[in-house]
Amino acid sequence: MDPARRLGPAQIDVLAQLAVATVLLGGIYALIAVGLTLIFGIMRVVNFAHGEFLMLGMYLAFWAFALYAVDPYVVVLLSIPVFFVVGLVTYVLVMRGVIQASHNVQIFTTVGLSVVLQNVALVAWAGDFRFVRPWHLSTVIRAGSTTFNLSQVVAFLIAVGLTVALVAFMKWTHAGRVMRATAQDRDAATLMGIDTDRVYRLTFAIGIAAVGAAGVLVAPLYAIYPTAGLQFVLLAYVVVVLGGLGDMFGAMLGSFIVAAVEVAGSYLFGTAWKEIFYFILFILVLVFRPAGLFGQRGAETLGV
């Protein structure tokens, strides 16, 4: 029998470590997906340039560290206002013009934006792999036989915090209620005196601020290069569809499911299989529960 599959004390340690890997990897995916699901849910726009904003966040962490030796955990605070403004500017320059247009036009626009950003990064910063190496890089916390990478633990905690904060914001603030109202029915919201353009501007800016901060947080863990965003963005779409469009907690749970499928698939069958498994899951969800595992039936057509 394959020694990797024999059950014993060593195997239980492995299971524990696989569970830890799932949770920590899921944290990273959730961090990236939460901004995407927000924009998706409120604006009904699939932002194909989402990964590129992640990449810009990674570069922000890199340059702050390389030029001024600023720790990524300090940069992350700075990144939120910076990317909020980046989001606002992008909305005004690019998204506003297509927000009423058909989905095809929106897809072309955001894919175009993605290609532009990748190539701007390539021209400005070259194609090299770059790395951020703060002192806490690959600091490991050991608990029994399991190990936790500190940067991943931090990313996980912030992902949870960010999700809870966004859910609270949507639920209990006036701005959040206005955003939900706009998502449910754009025309009715306009008739009620809601400035939908302002709502979209705010939504897009918050979504981009979230993914920019995510980029800063994952910078110590992965190589930084102009197409780094592509590494995560496909996954983020799977997560968002799995969780239900616009459902923040759903996105978080979706992240853990995708991470679990990936980790278990890699361990049991080999790394090459992991994508097969989570895309099968993706297709099954689209076929049987198009609103997502946790979304309400019919929610996928809201406001479209």
Next chain:
Amino acid sequence: MSRVALGIIVATLAILLGGGPDAVRGQAPTGEYKIGVLEPLTGNLAFEGKRHMEGLEVVRDLINERGGVMGKKLVFAVADATDPTAAASEANRLITREGVKIITGTFSSRLCGAASEVAARHKVIYWESSCVDPRFNKRDLKYVYRTEIDATGFGWYNIEFIAKHLAPRFNLKPNQLKVAFLSEDSSYGQGVTESARQRAKTEFGMQEVMLEYYNWTTLNDMTPTILKMKQLNPDVVHHIGFGNDAVLFWRQSKEQNFLFKALVHAGATGYGGADFGKALGNDANGVFALLEPGPGFRLEALRPEGQQIEKAFRDAIQKRTGTYPFGAHQLAGAGLWLLKLVLDRAKTDDPEKFNAAVMSLDMPVGSMINGWGVKFSEVGQNANDRVQHYMLQWQNGQLVTVWPEEFTTLRAKWIPLGAWDQRK
């Protein structure tokens, strides 16, 4: 001011300021000879493609200082081969618009197949310096040559090193060694891994405990793979990495305290690239990568003509980049220098005469840049045993030459690799 007048003034100024014909060394070339250069200069592969360009430009200048090619100054028509489609269409453009009779390139195994196909269709000479896809020379295409060994050659050298250098130092016989094969899934990774597996098994009877391929562009966590490997307890990890995956594997192996005796890689990507050292600093200590020669390489081990050009090349790269040449510089540079040697002999770019010149070249190891020799097979492939390769090891932030020992002043350390915090 008319454009003509402006042109004359600019040209005069250029000559006065020292841009005129260089008559310092060798006979001054008259006229220009243009070849096509295809490298990925944007996109995913650009980071290596740009280094290839540096190597090519440095050797072009060395060639022109030594009289150029066929009495003419060598110049480039450069094209950006981002992906296989662009490689093919740009090769076409170089041939039909720029009128080149020779194309060189392309770094990646993803690109060379498409580009050479186009060149062969137009009866244009295709001179590959770096791609190592084993299928490249097996397509029955005419006038297609490769100066570097193919991926099977890399696998051959890696197993040579594991069996003849590592095994004795572990006090094990080659057939007692447990080897785990891990690789990114490009044709390069598969070519090296499959040839290494085959030689390990048939020639030395090594025990293969694992084989796994993955797509490096979507790899976010290697913990599951490492946990699996840990239980299989290999002596040697044969890992062909590309970029982020090499760093991820090494960092997470440390986190999981995965202990093995050695890790062996081949090529200028992954563990063989400068970025790996930058990402990990001294934590990179101990990794082996099969490459072109690095620091520690003994010039005296080469033949006199080889010493001369190797030194000039190394100095020129040092002057331009401030570092010892990287693999990308060396592959592109050696390839272009070899092209010059062929053109010196053929004295024409007529494909048939060029081919005769290529086939007649017979130079022993140590004759040129990288200590290479030359002997092409009928399918246009330079021979494994002439294209000498070297095992380099990461030692305190630098990749240094450690094997074969007659070519280097430095020695391999950390054999077997000890605990993670003791590799200093």
